[in-house]
Amino acid sequence: MTPSIRKLVTIVTEAQLERELTRDLESHGILGYTITDARGRGAHGQRASSWELSSNIRIELICEAAHAAELMAYLQTHYYQHYAMVLYAQDVEVLRPDKFR
Amino acid sequence: MTPSIRKLVTIVTEAQLERELTRDLESHGILGYTITDARGRGAHGQRASSWELSSNIRIELICEAAHAAELMAYLQTHYYQHYAMVLYAQDVEVLRPDKFR
Amino acid sequence: MTPSIRKLVTIVTEAQLERELTRDLESHGILGYTITDARGRGAHGQRASSWELSSNIRIELICEAAHAAELMAYLQTHYYQHYAMVLYAQDVEVLRPDKFR
Amino acid sequence: MPRPSTALAKVQRLSIDPVVLFFLLGLAAGLAKSELRLPPAIYDFVSTLLLLSIGLKGGIELARQPVLALVPDILALILLGAALAFLAFALLHYVARINRIDSAAIAGHYGSVSVATFAVGIAWLQSQTISYEAEMPLFLVMLEVPAIVVGILLARGMDAGVRWGHILREVLLGRSIVLLVGGLLIGWVAGPDGVQPLAPLYFDLFKGILALFLLEMGLIAAAQLGGFRQHGVKLIAFALVIPPIFGAIGAFAGTLMGLSVGGTFLLATLTASASYIAAPASMRSALPEANPALSLTMSLALTFPFNLLVGIPLYQTMAEWLHR
Amino acid sequence: MPRPSTALAKVQRLSIDPVVLFFLLGLAAGLAKSELRLPPAIYDFVSTLLLLSIGLKGGIELARQPVLALVPDILALILLGAALAFLAFALLHYVARINRIDSAAIAGHYGSVSVATFAVGIAWLQSQTISYEAEMPLFLVMLEVPAIVVGILLARGMDAGVRWGHILREVLLGRSIVLLVGGLLIGWVAGPDGVQPLAPLYFDLFKGILALFLLEMGLIAAAQLGGFRQHGVKLIAFALVIPPIFGAIGAFAGTLMGLSVGGTFLLATLTASASYIAAPASMRSALPEANPALSLTMSLALTFPFNLLVGIPLYQTMAEWLHR
Amino acid sequence: MPRPSTALAKVQRLSIDPVVLFFLLGLAAGLAKSELRLPPAIYDFVSTLLLLSIGLKGGIELARQPVLALVPDILALILLGAALAFLAFALLHYVARINRIDSAAIAGHYGSVSVATFAVGIAWLQSQTISYEAEMPLFLVMLEVPAIVVGILLARGMDAGVRWGHILREVLLGRSIVLLVGGLLIGWVAGPDGVQPLAPLYFDLFKGILALFLLEMGLIAAAQLGGFRQHGVKLIAFALVIPPIFGAIGAFAGTLMGLSVGGTFLLATLTASASYIAAPASMRSALPEANPALSLTMSLALTFPFNLLVGIPLYQTMAEWLHR
Numbered sequence A, B, C: 001m002t003p004s005i006r007k008l009v010t011i012v013t014e015a016q017l018e019r020e021l022t023r024d025l026e027s028h029g030i031l032g033y034t035i036t037d038a039r040g041r042g043a044h045g046q047r048a049s050s051w052e053l054s055s056n057i058r059i060e061l062i063c064e065a066a067h068a069a070e071l072m073a074y075l076q077t078h079y080y081q082h083y084a085m086v087l088y089a090q091d092v093e094v095l096r097p098d099k100f101r
Numbered sequence D, E, F: 001m002p003r004p005s006t007a008l009a010k011v012q013r014l015s016i017d018p019v020v021l022f023f024l025l026g027l028a029a030g031l032a033k034s035e036l037r038l039p040p041a042i043y044d045f046v047s048t049l050l051l052l053s054i055g056l057k058g059g060i061e062l063a064r065q066p067v068l069a070l071v072p073d074i075l076a077l078i079l080l081g082a083a084l085a086f087l088a089f090a091l092l093h094y095v096a097r098i099n100r101i102d103s104a105a106i107a108g109h110y111g112s113v114s115v116a117t118f119a120v121g122i123a124w125l126q127s128q129t130i131s132y133e134a135e136m137p138l139f140l141v142m143l144e145v146p147a148i149v150v151g152i153l154l155a156r157g158m159d160a161g162v163r164w165g166h167i168l169r170e171v172l173l174g175r176s177i178v179l180l181v182g183g184l185l186i187g188w189v190a191g192p193d194g195v196q197p198l199a200p201l202y203f204d205l206f207k208g209i210l211a212l213f214l215l216e217m218g219l220i221a222a223a224q225l226g227g228f229r230q231h232g233v234k235l236i237a238f239a240l241v242i243p244p245i246f247g248a249i250g251a252f253a254g255t256l257m258g259l260s261v262g263g264t265f266l267l268a269t270l271t272a273s274a275s276y277i278a279a280p281a282s283m284r285s286a287l288p289e290a291n292p293a294l295s296l297t298m299s300l301a302l303t304f305p306f307n308l309l310v311g312i313p314l315y316q317t318m319a320e321w322l323h324r
């Protein structure tokens, strides 16, 4: 069972975008993702209150490299300018590559 | 202090497996791991309720590459078929390699 | 838009260090980081209670490789000996490299 | 005993118990995809309070009577739980022709019981100031476990591979049984006077907390309803037809055991209900190849609302009819 | 009606309502960078209870009267909310010369209302045993939405790109409206007797829960105060001058609508308050280029404390003066 | 004063206070590795309510008396806290021959106090309707800090490297002191009448909330018990022998200060208790090389249960004996 390589894309952004963003992901054909609650600091200041409007989420999704590049470009165009958002990608080894498209 | 390379294995799975899975990890000689609560979506549908039976956890553990491969094979055999689970691995640089076996 | 490479440093440590550690990060010129609550197990035993004194946090920060190396050396000198802490680094692809110094 | 028409009038007047309205609110909000979502910690807080309340309440009543006298009843209930699981399995596997594993898993759910339904039953009796036997919370615990064991047996047979010790430990040390039995023991040891200072939190707030809990249950049930498409009509029918049948069996058993109208009603409510905490967790670890979506959707999204809206008034009518 | 000097004396005596002290405690702890921080789940729990309480309270009162008679008042309030948003926009854009987008976004916040301020107003009346119209929680809901729509219209015009259906759905299915309206409906259907068993949690604990909520609001407001430096003096002035003006308009409207002193006071409190939940969320998705820090700091860190400390006693004086 | 034998009878009857039973339930569930686990947010919620309750209760009593008169008592308590830390250090370092750093850290814990033990002491008095001095919560705060400072001094000497300003700031702005002192101030400013509407949440629910809190403490203590193996017998003995000695000193000091029986008992309970919130947090940042497992296991898993089960009845007997 030699592992295959896929891209892991991580998005850290405003908690209140969760519904909109997951709808966006699904309409881009992303069928799997994992979300955790987070807080943090960045260009938009401290985002760390007990309050949805100033807290963050962290979304991780694994997909094929081409798909990841397209998605990141889309997110950058649609969200970067007006929302607190950080985006990065990494290679990961997966055992069932067909699960992650 | 040149960093050494180890494997970071990430497991996203059903929250109710936490006790069983950590026992399994320990019996495979994994002495360190980190768990966060998560929610998500995948082949088993949306797993995102306020309810342990349909929420996820995300386990991260760092160990030697051979150990990681063996562990992933074990998890795949024992859990993949019947449980919601996603598994991936990455290389990471650590400063105290002896801490992660 | 070809992605650039930066370092992602992950720190897993005692929850009660949060204030001190983020002050430290800021004084080292780290302007962005993301924190999630975590639990886990390691050399200092099980850290998984409903209680801040024995729970963990997981801090992620993206910065330039040289900056990351310096920061990790600092953390190792100042915290490793007396606190439960795990530290590792990875390369990640980012779209706006100027955001992560 | 009231005449049927009076009973019916009572049903109509009471079936809008406000706690049930909270369930409907949660269900509606969930189906409308409202942003309303209660964090897991609230679910844990509210359910902890409910379980302790029920336990304490039972415990202080038990303190008033000889406990040993309950042994025959407890044995009868263990048999009853097991028998209901066998019956459910027979209907599912031989009549509805569902595969053996899923039939066994679902049978475990329906032979076992739901604490939330029981709590609504208690609230229902309280609002009519009908009394019931102190030992009912204990009976609840006794009914929770046997069906789960029977479900696993039916799927695995006497297979040496089943880790019975492990499975029983997990069920008995699960959150809900620990809190219920813990509350029972504390109430029993401390007695009515000792528990008195705890009453404002555990007794006076009971119905308000139950309302909040049912709001969450509505949201959770709405999320489960998505699983409907994968269900055959047979399973949907099963989820709606079994409760009145099992409720009648429970009402009959309660009457045989000599319970009061209130106690008979609560036993019927218990047997009619399907577990959605202990059973799913145990089945998930003992029968991982059973499809958890089937049994969860059935017990949470069909049987639970059915019992709240239709079943509870019905089981009261049954209990009253049997006690004429 | 008391003479002004008596009213003033009352103001001084009452303005130290303990729930307001909890807000100040949170504010002080936040500004002193205390380690005190309440987890998000507590915020959700406490605000859920408050919203349900307000809704239930209104609902059981509504159950006592013909609801259709309220239609004219509701239409009047929709106009009032829209008019206040236009007025706020005019002041910000044409007088204070703030850019169009930010002016429109802030106008949406100030035309809309704050539930927390309303809750403090209710507590204030309760402690003086002054009654108010049952329909006030309904009025709150009616005032929440129109200004948000006007704010978006002012920024975008009749732009085809605005997803109105989506935006309205998000507002109407937001947490706070679902819980408020849900509580109203439950209270209305169940009536006073049905809600009675829920009173210990939803009514008796109301002020204690409100105190905890205000502690959190203080911590949140302290965190927002950091955003001050980026604000011009103009916006700070706006945040402190608008409340009494809008409060006076609300008091006047309430008197015209024939509300009692208590109702007039509550309407003034509502119009004087600025939204910090529904409006920010909607503006963030409909006008993402507006700077959310501006409107949040203004409504949370300036207008909210102003209303708690100065506004509420003032609006009572206004209401009493208009009802002489 | 009751004769010793009567006191003993009372001890036996009362030592099964139901709140203590919740602690035992948590402990048993934790040791049995039950799945029961309360999320951190519940711990925060429940402890916030307790701290505010204790503070408010003290504050409204303080409002009835001249506060300046308390200055001598406060000074005496600061000396007492420091003296207890010195004494603990001497026993640990010179008698039990524990290393200097760990001795100093543990001494800081035992010279300081535990709010949870205090809360159980209050509940204990309430159930016997014994009154106590209003200033006790203030005394608690005064006893919390000095021992921590002494502990750090004993480890570091007058070392210039200790960031005293930083350390004191962290202790004084820690969650527990902010909530306690905040509650005191609010109660003091608002007075009995002002706090009245908050009573249902903060006073009536006190014992129920305390029970829930002790359930969690039991779970946490069980988790700490794992650390036992690394402890020498000496430390275990210390954790069980110090409480009655320090309790006696506290009872003696209380009698000298002219406190009532209830106040004397509470002061004894405080001195006998060991901190497990403020002290560990401060020691962790000021003396990171001290082993936190030692002091936590001792204070949480040994001294805390000892005080709950044995100490509290004993300190009452002491207080009554000294007030004969």
Ligand SMILES: Nc1ncnc2c1ncn2[C@@H]1O[C@H](COP(=O)(O)O)[C@@H](O)[C@H]1O
Binding pocket: A012, A013, A038, A039, A040, A041, A042, A043, A044, A045, A046, A047, A056, A083, A084, A085, A086, C031, C032, C033, C034, C035, C060, C061, C062, C063, C099, C100
């Ligand atoms: N350099 C960074 N490394 C890790 N996380 C970051 C970084 N910068 C920002 N973030 C996270 O992304 C969120 C939004 O970032 P920003 O848009 O820069 O305000 C912040 O609140 C942080 O949680």
Ligand SMILES: Nc1ncnc2c1ncn2[C@@H]1O[C@H](COP(=O)(O)O)[C@@H](O)[C@H]1O
Binding pocket: A031, A032, A033, A034, A035, A060, A061, A062, A063, A099, A100, B012, B013, B038, B039, B040, B041, B042, B043, B044, B045, B046, B047, B056, B083, B084, B085, B086
């Ligand atoms: N492509 C993916 N990327 C990231 N997380 C995923 C992905 N697919 C599934 N997951 C996570 O793994 C859990 C189980 O996945 P599954 O077994 O596919 O249902 C989901 O609930 C998600 O949290």
Ligand SMILES: Nc1ncnc2c1ncn2[C@@H]1O[C@H](COP(=O)(O)O)[C@@H](O)[C@H]1O
Binding pocket: B031, B032, B033, B034, B035, B060, B061, B062, B063, B099, B100, C012, C013, C038, C039, C040, C041, C042, C043, C044, C045, C046, C047, C056, C083, C084, C085, C086
């Ligand atoms: N090998 C590992 N892989 C992932 N996380 C770890 C590992 N070892 C320790 N940790 C995490 O780091 C925390 C502190 O580790 P330690 O200092 O080894 O006790 C633990 O509580 C875990 O959450």
Ligand code: NA
Binding pocket: D084, D109, D110, D111, D112, D113, D114, D246, D270, D271, D272, D273, D274, D275
């Ligand atoms: Na059943």
Ligand code: NA
Binding pocket: E084, E109, E110, E111, E112, E113, E114, E246, E270, E271, E272, E273, E274, E275
């Ligand atoms: Na307004």
Ligand code: NA
Binding pocket: F084, F109, F110, F111, F112, F113, F114, F246, F270, F271, F272, F273, F274, F275
């Ligand atoms: Na002490």
